[in-house]
Amino acid sequence: MVLRPARGQLILPKPLVVDSSTLFALGRVKLIKFLGKIDFKIFIPKAVKEEIQKGNDNLILKLVKMTELKGRTLKISKQLEKLNLDKGESQCCALAFKLKLKFIICDDRRFIRQIFFSNNNKLKKIKILGFSFFLHEFYKNKLIDDVWKHFNEIIKVNNWERSEVQVANYTFLKELGY
Amino acid sequence: MTTIHTMKTTIVLDEKSEEGLKELGEIEKVSKSELIREAIREFYLKEKRARESLLFFVDLYNKGIITSDLIFLLLPRKDAEAVIIGSKTGKGAVDIAKTFSS
Numbered sequence: 001m002v003l004r005p006a007r008g009q010l011i012l013p014k015p016l017v018v019d020s021s022t023l024f025a026l027g028r029v030k031l032i033k034f035l036g037k038i039d040f041k042i043f044i045p046k047a048v049k050e051e052i053q054k055g056n057d058n059l060i061l062k063l064v065k066m067t068e069l070k071g072r073t074l075k076i077s078k079q080l081e082k083l084n085l086d087k088g089e090s091q092c093c094a095l096a097f098k099l100k101l102k103f104i105i106c107d108d109r110r111f112i113r114q115i116f117f118s119n120n121n122k123l124k125k126i127k128i129l130g131f132s133f134f135l136h137e138f139y140k141n142k143l144i145d146d147v148w149k150h151f152n153e154i155i156k157v158n159n160w161e162r163s164e165v166q167v168a169n170y171t172f173l174k175e176l177g178y
Numbered sequence: 179m180t181t182i183h184t185m186k187t188t189i190v191l192d193e194k195s196e197e198g199l200k201e202l203g204e205i206e207k208v209s210k211s212e213l214i215r216e217a218i219r220e221f222y223l224k225e226k227r228a229r230e231s232l233l234f235f236v237d238l239y240n241k242g243i244i245t246s247d248l249i250f251l252l253l254p255r256k257d258a259e260a261v262i263i264g265s266k267t268g269k270g271a272v273d274i275a276k277t278f279s280s
Contacts, residue, residue: 014278102274103271103274103278112263112264112267113259113263115267116263116266116267127270127271127274128267128270128271129271129274129275130267130268130271133271133275136275136279137279140279161232162228162229162232162256162257162260163260163264164259164260164263164264164267165264166232166233166260166264167232167236167260167261167263167264167265167267167268168263168264168265168267168268168271169268170233170236170264170268171236171240171264171265171267171268171269172268172269172271172272172275174237174240174268175240175268175269175272176272176275176276
């Protein structure tokens with residue numbers, strides 16, 4: 001989606017790199033359709049596309065842009081894999097670096113813990129946002145009217161009760177004043 | 179009439195736990211069975227707290243009312259770690275979202 005402000009200057013949608021964990025979570029509660037209605041362009045690396053294909057969720061693939069990693073970016077993702085990160089998350093991080101983003105959107109408990117305990121300087125720079133970022137955006141765009149109802153549903157459907165994922169997303173929403 | 183419930187079980191302890199059990203028995207002057215029952219009660223309470231009110235403890239922790247040490251005393255280890263790690267992750271995401279949001 002391209003916005004055209006009053007001055008006639010083009011504003012391109014901001015890029016986001018999103019892991020399959022978050023996309024599946026939104027898919028399970030039928031919120032995935034709203035991704036096409038917010039002003040972001042969602043990028044996924046090839047490994048995440050393959051995970052989505054295995055999950056057989058074609059609607060997700062229609063709403064995101066797959067980017068194949070090459071050259072230096074691919075090399076960075078391989079280096080991250082050597083730190084015992086999953087291929088999907090490694091490629092997401094490398095793609096985020098390429099797009100000059102300091103974060104990825106991911107709701108993988110193992111990855112959140114790995115980042116927390118990591119001593120690697122490159123990994124330490126990456127921040128993790130969760131599905132609640134999208135709930136925040138959906139709410140701002142008047143696509144949903146009750147953030148906490150959807151938060152609770154996502155946590156329950158994905159078995160994220162009492163996990164780092166629940167606490168991180170809860171803290172995020174609380175800090176934003178919900 | 180009071181019904182007495184009993185369950186006999188064999189407990190395998192490592193060296194450290196065995197020493198701890200002996201030492202506690204001497205200090206507290208209670209039987210090994212009572213010490214084990216007390217440990218189970220403590221663990222059960224921690225589990226119940228986490229199951230019923232984890233997010234309440236997240237709020238207290240995020241507001242600085244309780245420390246990470248206290249979180250570990252009140253909740254099972256797995257939940258205490260979730261609170262500390264999740265809280266840091268969530269707070270780190272807020273600044274990004276504020277600057278990056280549409």
